[in-house]
Amino acid sequence: MQNDKSKFKNKVYKVVRNISCGKVxxxxxxxxxxxxxxxxxxVGNILNKNKNKQIPCHRVxxxxxxxxxxxxxxxxxxxxxxxxxxIVRNKIILKRE
DNA sequence: CGTATGACGTGCA
DNA sequence: GTGCACGCCATAC
Numbered sequence: 001m002q003n004d005k006s007k008f009k010n011k012v013y014k015v016v017r018n019i020s021c022g023k024v025x026x027x028x029x030x031x032x033x034x035x036x037x038x039x040x041x042x043v044g045n046i047l048n049k050n051k052n053k054q055i056p057c058h059r060v061x062x063x064x065x066x067x068x069x070x071x072x073x074x075x076x077x078x079x080x081x082x083x084x085x086x087i088v089r090n091k092i093i094l095k096r097e
Numbered sequence: 098c099g100t101a102t103g104a105c106g107t108g109c110a
Numbered sequence: 111g112t113g114c115a116c117g118c119c120a121t122a123c
Contacts, residue, residue, distance in 0.1 A: 049121065
């Protein structure tokens with residue numbers, strides 16, 4: 001049985017895992033897709049506590065274009081994004097349309 | 098159960 | 111464009 005909170009967390013994982021290669025979503029977008037557009041705070045928190053490699057949480061960035069953070073190190077996150085084709089400059093995501 | 102924290106976002110000076 | 115303060119939600123202690 002899962003409460004709304006647990007469902008939200010589960011949905012977040014599903015959404016993040018569903019992100020295509022080279023694609024990046026913002027915390028707000030993920031929260032919105034998870035059903036709680038106001039829980040972007042919790043999204044970051046959940047991913048931070050999460051250590052599941054199955055989830056490409058490195059594809060989740062901030063709305064202002066910054067890479068945000070990463071439990072394995074921001075540098076690691078940037079490296080992965082760049083490796084996937086995302087342009088990153090000085091911790092800023094320069095994603096093309 | 099209540100408090101504190103955090104990978105955030107928006108508003109205002 | 112930069113800096114500071116408040117709000118918002120889930121999780122941990």
